[in-house]
Amino acid sequence: MNSIIHKETQMTIALRQTRDKLYHNANAFMYLIILQLLGYFLANNVGMSGSGTEYFSYTVRIASSVPLIFFTIIWMLLQGLHLAGEKSREYYLVSNNFTAYFSDIAVLEIFAVTGGVTLLLSESFLQVMVSVLYENVTLQASFSEVGFINYVSLFVTATLYLLMFGAAAYTVGILRARFKGRFFLGIFLLIALLIFGSVLAARLLGPAFGSTIESAVNFYLHETRGMIWFLKMAVTIGALYGISYLGIRNLEVNA
Amino acid sequence: MIQCEELTKDFGGTRALNGCSFQIEAPTLTGVIGVNGAGKTTLFKILAGFLRPSSGEARVLGEPAFQNINVAQNVVLNEGRMTFHANATLQELVHSYGRFYLNFDEKLARGLLEYFQLDEKRQYSKLSKGMASTFRLIITLAARAPITLLDEPANGMDPTVRKDLYEVILKDYIKVPRIILIASHYLGEMEQILENMLLIHGGKVMLHSALEEFQTFLVALKGSPQAIKPIEEKLQVYEGKDFGPGIRQIVVKREAFQQLQLKEEEAGVLKTTGISLEDSFIYLTQRKGGGIDELYHS
Amino acid sequence: MAMAGFWVILNLLFLVLLILGISKIVKSRISKKISIWVMAIYFILLFFSPLMATMMQGADKINEPVRVPDSYFMSVVENADTMTLEDLVEDEHFVLLDVREIPVALNDFSKDRPLKIASRHRDHDQFDHMYRYQLMVEVTDEVENVEISQFVQRTYTDQVEISQELVPWSWTMTEGRLKPEIHQTEIVRHRLSPNPLLFHFQEKHNIIKNGSISQEMDFHFMIPEFRIIQWVRVPEDLHFLVQGVGPH
Numbered sequence: 001m002n003s004i005i006h007k008e009t010q011m012t013i014a015l016r017q018t019r020d021k022l023y024h025n026a027n028a029f030m031y032l033i034i035l036q037l038l039g040y041f042l043a044n045n046v047g048m049s050g051s052g053t054e055y056f057s058y059t060v061r062i063a064s065s066v067p068l069i070f071f072t073i074i075w076m077l078l079q080g081l082h083l084a085g086e087k088s089r090e091y092y093l094v095s096n097n098f099t100a101y102f103s104d105i106a107v108l109e110i111f112a113v114t115g116g117v118t119l120l121l122s123e124s125f126l127q128v129m130v131s132v133l134y135e136n137v138t139l140q141a142s143f144s145e146v147g148f149i150n151y152v153s154l155f156v157t158a159t160l161y162l163l164m165f166g167a168a169a170y171t172v173g174i175l176r177a178r179f180k181g182r183f184f185l186g187i188f189l190l191i192a193l194l195i196f197g198s199v200l201a202a203r204l205l206g207p208a209f210g211s212t213i214e215s216a217v218n219f220y221l222h223e224t225r226g227m228i229w230f231l232k233m234a235v236t237i238g239a240l241y242g243i244s245y246l247g248i249r250n251l252e253v254n255a
Numbered sequence: 256m257i258q259c260e261e262l263t264k265d266f267g268g269t270r271a272l273n274g275c276s277f278q279i280e281a282p283t284l285t286g287v288i289g290v291n292g293a294g295k296t297t298l299f300k301i302l303a304g305f306l307r308p309s310s311g312e313a314r315v316l317g318e319p320a321f322q323n324i325n326v327a328q329n330v331v332l333n334e335g336r337m338t339f340h341a342n343a344t345l346q347e348l349v350h351s352y353g354r355f356y357l358n359f360d361e362k363l364a365r366g367l368l369e370y371f372q373l374d375e376k377r378q379y380s381k382l383s384k385g386m387a388s389t390f391r392l393i394i395t396l397a398a399r400a401p402i403t404l405l406d407e408p409a410n411g412m413d414p415t416v417r418k419d420l421y422e423v424i425l426k427d428y429i430k431v432p433r434i435i436l437i438a439s440h441y442l443g444e445m446e447q448i449l450e451n452m453l454l455i456h457g458g459k460v461m462l463h464s465a466l467e468e469f470q471t472f473l474v475a476l477k478g479s480p481q482a483i484k485p486i487e488e489k490l491q492v493y494e495g496k497d498f499g500p501g502i503r504q505i506v507v508k509r510e511a512f513q514q515l516q517l518k519e520e521e522a523g524v525l526k527t528t529g530i531s532l533e534d535s536f537i538y539l540t541q542r543k544g545g546g547i548d549e550l551y552h553s
Numbered sequence: 554m555a556m557a558g559f560w561v562i563l564n565l566l567f568l569v570l571l572i573l574g575i576s577k578i579v580k581s582r583i584s585k586k587i588s589i590w591v592m593a594i595y596f597i598l599l600f601f602s603p604l605m606a607t608m609m610q611g612a613d614k615i616n617e618p619v620r621v622p623d624s625y626f627m628s629v630v631e632n633a634d635t636m637t638l639e640d641l642v643e644d645e646h647f648v649l650l651d652v653r654e655i656p657v658a659l660n661d662f663s664k665d666r667p668l669k670i671a672s673r674h675r676d677h678d679q680f681d682h683m684y685r686y687q688l689m690v691e692v693t694d695e696v697e698n699v700e701i702s703q704f705v706q707r708t709y710t711d712q713v714e715i716s717q718e719l720v721p722w723s724w725t726m727t728e729g730r731l732k733p734e735i736h737q738t739e740i741v742r743h744r745l746s747p748n749p750l751l752f753h754f755q756e757k758h759n760i761i762k763n764g765s766i767s768q769e770m771d772f773h774f775m776i777p778e779f780r781i782i783q784w785v786r787v788p789e790d791l792h793f794l795v796q797g798v799g800p801h
Contacts, residue, residue: 004357004358004401005316005329005401006328006329006357006358007325007328008324008328008357009324010324013324013327013328013355016354016355019354020351020354020355023347023585024340024343024347024351024585025340026585026588026589026592027342027579027580027583027585027588029588029589029591029592030579030583030587030588030591030592031575031576031579033591033592033595034575034579035572035575038571044743046746047746051776052739052776053776054737055735055736055737055738056737056738056739056740056776056777057737057738057739057740058710058715058740058742058776059739059740059741059742060741060742060743060744061741061742061743061744062744062745062746063743063744063745063746064745064746064747064748065748066748066749069748069750074572078572078576088305088337088338089337089338089339089340091303091304091305091327092332092337092338092339093351093352093355094324094327094328094355094356095324095327096304096322096323096324096327097322098322098324099324117596117599118595118599119748119750121599121600121602121603122599122748123747123748123751124602124603124605124606125598125599125602125606126745127602127606127609127745128602128605128606128609130743130745131606131609132609134743136713136741136742136743137742137743137744137745138713138742138743138744138745139744139745139747140744140745140746140747142747142752143745143747146747146751150751150752151751153750153751153752153753153754154748154750154751154753157750157753158750221753224753224754224755224756225754226754229753229754250307250322252305252306252307253300253305253306254300254305254306341580341581342580342581347585
């Protein structure tokens with residue numbers, strides 16, 4: 001009996017790779033849980049306000065899920081870098097650049113959705129946690145305005161932000177794998193260009209045109225128009241994925 | 256199934272392969288030999304689709320190999336620097352290979368793991384060098400891919416394990432004939448199982464032939480200096496050595512020697528002996544001039 | 554400024570090391586099967602948390618402003634003559650904080666040397682305005698010692714009632730004078746603030762204010778004024794005098 005030659009499609013193999021990667025990266029979920037528990041720990045006391053006199057002091061400790069968002073973003077960044085790193089590993093199994101890329105993106109999207117779901121449910125979980133740990137827990141007045149649409153908003157925004165951060169980290173990782181030593185030179189040049197370009201734009205066109213990291217963040221966070229925000233996210237994520245695809249396309253594997 | 260035509264590969268300023276051409280159609284157990292840096296690993300990586308040729312062609316199963324999914328699913332590469340998922344256990348890796356290589360024989364893999372006393376639940380990253388080599392060989396053989404490339408599979412293994420290794424390769428090849436290329440420096444041990452040899456030197460294929468032909472490619476001629484000298488002047492000599500006054504030995508190509516068609520009395524004073532595979536390899540790939548002797552006596 | 558920056562960097566460094574350390578431990582020590590099981594348990598907890606949250610008592614309390622009539626305290630004080638202790642106990646605008654008995658030897662006091670009951674808690678209390686308290690004295694044959702019931706009008710701060718949390722005053726008897734001691738009341742509340750992404754598309758709640766990310770702090774805090782009634786019941790045979798502490 002001779003060895004049989006097989007010819008499965010790229011998509012079949014890509015889906016199989018996705019499943020394989022999810023299995024081998026199962027510890028990523030454990031990592032997410034640990035980081036989120038750290039987030040819950042810090043969430044109990046994100047802020048404090050109060051006042052007092054000789055005989056009376058009143059302190060309000062604010063609990064908020066903002067640290068959870070922060071840690072989940074960190075997790076997503078690390079997963080993006082991890083999937084892009086040590087690219088050579090997966091080629092020893094059945095793979096090419098397309099299937100590797102496709103499965104990486106699929107895994108990142110699954111991670112983003114997972115992160116989005118955990119953040120969506122973290123509101124009520126935090127409520128339970130704070131109520132168990134402390135007495136006299138109250139909800140801020142704006143909770144009364146939260147409806148189904150708000151929860152949809154939370155899930156969609158959280159998931160897409162996570163996807164964006166994951167895509168950004170993945171792109172950085174792929175470019176590093178592609179260009180190796182020249183990558184750091186490129187980063188240095190990019191930062192210099194951004195700073196110089198921002199200063200120049202502010203001088204020539206006015207302060208409003210000078211960009212800062214804050215204004216870059218505001219570009220997304222301050223956007224209250226749903227469709228415009230979605231468009232911004234789609235373009236950003238698409239651009240990141242496009243760059244990473246260009247980086248991985250024809251990438252040679254040489255450990 | 257494998258066809259290389261003037262295959263060249265450059266890494267920056269270094270040329271790893273320099274017009275390498277050969278063809279393999281039928282199932283074969285071929286040894287790929289060459290000095291360090293000859294281009295064996297580069298050749299294997301090109302055939303596995305990892306590297307793109309700088310020029311020339313590398314076709315596997317009739318298609319260009321680079322990043323070709325049809326090639327990837329029918330070629331399995333085993334090399335020392337291959338890595339797996341961090342913290343993956345041997346059992347998980349066996350399952351992974353089983354998912355991707357559709358000819359994978361899990362029963363064989365498990366049996367070999369047990370035979371070589373490798374604990375399935377152990378993480379690959381925690382294996383010793385020799386055990387890791389053994390494991391890599393087990394899964395690449397069990398994959399039973401139509402083209403199996405083994406780059407230095409015996410690295411780090413003790414002689415007992417190496418002996419078993421060759422037996423496993425041979426038995427598996429007999430059971431499931433396919434193209435198996437083995438790059439190894441253990442020539443003396445390997446020649447027991449090989450059918451063909453592919454010698455790469457200076458990035459080119461120097462010799463590609465059946466094992467017997469390779470083993471008889473060179474011949475040692477011993478005789479008096481007077482008898483040897485005319486032959487030395489006519490043929491390329493790979494090595495010339497004096498064994499005291501009146502006895503000189505040279506190593507030449509057998510075919511070239513036979514083409515001389517010496518007269519009976521001329522041939523009768525010469526003693527011809529065969530050269531071992533290892534010695535053949537050394538003579539064929541040795542550097543011209545500047546030997547160790549010169550280094551120490553200069 | 555430099556010190557603050559130093560601590561920020563140190564904290565960030567600690568955080569980075571912690572995160573990397575966790576990653577290393579998770580990758581090398583924890584098997585995938587355990588990870589998958591823990592994940593399953595975590596998700597089950599998360600999915601049941603909305604139900605748990607609605608079931609937990611007090612967890613869904615959303616602050617609602619409560620109006621207490623400003624003049625209510627004065628109206629009670631003015632009608633004190635017609636009230637009984639039971640009336641005050643049943644009054645829903647007041648909370649009975651504490652009842653304590655102060656032993657007195659009737660023979661120690663006489664008409665010339667009565668028991669002095671202080672109507673202020675001390676001489677120089679700059680925060681006296683916080684504690685407006687009314688002393689009401691009832692002479693009754695139902696008690697053998699001095700019994701003091703402390704009431705506080707329902708008090709709210711930051712739209713949350715804190716009446717029950719006021720530490721009751723203690724009373725001390727020194728040289729024939731019974732006077733109150735105020736103790737420090739410390740109240741700590743926990744408030745859950747909503748995830749800012751819930752309001753991402755709502756201008757009103759957008760978390761970016763003036764170019765900086767900030768938590769929406771919509772509570773307004775003022776030091777409350779406690780309105781306290783000390784209802785003192787004295788035995789019939791006890792000679793007493795209600796007075797201020799020192800000269801006014």
